[in-house]
Amino acid sequence: MKPRWIKDFHYPSRPEELAFGACTEAGVLITPNSGWRVFRPVIDHSRCVRCLLCWTYCPDGVIGKEEKELTIDYDYCKGCGICAHECPKRAISMVKEGKRP
Amino acid sequence: MAEVGIMAIDFKNLSDRELMYGQKTCPGCGATVAIRLALKILGERTFLCIPACCAAATTNAYPQTSFFVNNVVTAFPATGSTIAGMAAAAEAQGLEDVTILGVAGDGGTADIGLQALSGACERNDNVIYLCYDNEAYMNTGIQRSSSTPWGAWTTTSPAGEGARGVVKSRKNLFDIIAAHRVPYCATASVAYPRDFMEKIAKAKAIKGARFIHVQAPCPTGWGYPTEKTIEYGRLAVGSGLWYLAEYENGEMKLNMTPKTFKPVESYLRGQRRFQHMKEDDYRLIEKQRDREWALLRERMKS
Ligand SMILES: Cc1ncc(C[n+]2csc(CCOP(=O)(O)OP(=O)(O)O)c2C)c(N)n1
Ligand code: SF4
Ligand SMILES: [Mg+2]
Numbered sequence: 437m438k439p440r441w442i443k444d445f446h447y448p449s450r451p452e453e454l455a456f457g458a459c460t461e462a463g464v465l466i467t468p469n470s471g472w473r474v475f476r477p478v479i480d481h482s483r484c485v486r487c488l489l490c491w492t493y494c495p496d497g498v499i500g501k502e503e504k505e506l507t508i509d510y511d512y513c514k515g516c517g518i519c520a521h522e523c524p525k526r527a528i529s530m531v532k533e534g535k536r537p
Numbered sequence: 538m539a540e541v542g543i544m545a546i547d548f549k550n551l552s553d554r555e556l557m558y559g560q561k562t563c564p565g566c567g568a569t570v571a572i573r574l575a576l577k578i579l580g581e582r583t584f585l586c587i588p589a590c591c592a593a594a595t596t597n598a599y600p601q602t603s604f605f606v607n608n609v610v611t612a613f614p615a616t617g618s619t620i621a622g623m624a625a626a627a628e629a630q631g632l633e634d635v636t637i638l639g640v641a642g643d644g645g646t647a648d649i650g651l652q653a654l655s656g657a658c659e660r661n662d663n664v665i666y667l668c669y670d671n672e673a674y675m676n677t678g679i680q681r682s683s684s685t686p687w688g689a690w691t692t693t694s695p696a697g698e699g700a701r702g703v704v705k706s707r708k709n710l711f712d713i714i715a716a717h718r719v720p721y722c723a724t725a726s727v728a729y730p731r732d733f734m735e736k737i738a739k740a741k742a743i744k745g746a747r748f749i750h751v752q753a754p755c756p757t758g759w760g761y762p763t764e765k766t767i768e769y770g771r772l773a774v775g776s777g778l779w780y781l782a783e784y785e786n787g788e789m790k791l792n793m794t795p796k797t798f799k800p801v802e803s804y805l806r807g808q809r810r811f812q813h814m815k816e817d818d819y820r821l822i823e824k825q826r827d828r829e830w831a832l833l834r835e836r837m838k839s
Contacts, residue, residue: 437553437554437555438555438558438559439555439558445601455599455600463605464601465558465601466559466598469559469561472564473564486549488549489548492548492574493570493730495562495570495766496558496559496562496569496573497555497557497558497573500553512558514563514564514565515564516564516565516566516764516766517564517565517762517764518565518763518764518767521765521767522767
């Protein structure tokens, strides 16, 4: 899961905000990866048994397991589909972006 | 974070906090799985060092980094020597609870970084070296490395009329490092995350030079759909073309010995890099595999 304290990235609007040399504020992520996605994973929570295989295999760590139901950070999910492919319960489906599940 | 007990990885107890996030690796990248899981076990008190490779190029988009641990980006051949220096610095500062971790690709390990790694192993520097093996120089556009398997197409080992991909068998890194008689050395696969994380946890608890060679399928370079990374990792082990082993206390051990192998075609056929292969190529690979396994079984307990 995305670390909670991470700050969102803003493009510098003034020269003072530009990074200088190797020194810049830490804990800021660069642009989201959601634009790469063609299909979006959608979890059917009624089928999920929390085996956490999707959580383990997710390359980008976008699945969160802290809440009662697993969460997905759609800002950083690239839509690779590993979670849906590996889910033993077929609880995750890949839905074309722009369509409703 | 609670100490992760050796041989008792439970996904439920692992930290949900990522130490690497937002990196620009390709969708479905196996190397990313390996680094993410390794950092989960090693925890925040890790000093990381990465040479030129996918893992460096995709995590350092100026001026930010995707890592939430300190990370030294080093020159392509220098992982072994850089982590040796970092370990010396940590020792000089009296830091005892830290792990020095080098993460490099197969090119940066088996080819250009081999002598620096060999030096670190020979001196028994207090480091962990994790080589994620995507079986070619991927970051620069799929060139052959000495860890690319026989017959694979890459841009520098073309396949087609009169050419059949890589013409040499791959180097066995596990054997090379075990020959240094290091305290711990292992192979792993991202498709077997429990085994992999147990090996990382084991390595964390040991002092001295530790080496883990993890196979990390690469959808971009191997040419398969992004969702099949784990499946291909499994097929590689199932068909006997990759193996899970450990070297510890002077003894080699196989962690998994398939009774019967899956046909090599099941692993090779779906990948673009093996598309040119014909029936006799498969049989040749099978023969090589059986010879390799006879050797493995002879040397190792399982
Ligand atoms: C001395 C030197 N030679 C060449 C390069 C260019 N280069 C950067 S990354 C790379 C390939 C790395 O391959 P590998 O170590 O297998 O990692 P991967 O990209 O596959 O993750 C090369 C050739 C370099 N950075 N430095
Ligand atoms: S080329 Fe392969 S190893 Fe490199 S980021 Fe892409 S999937 Fe990962
Ligand atoms: Mg490589």
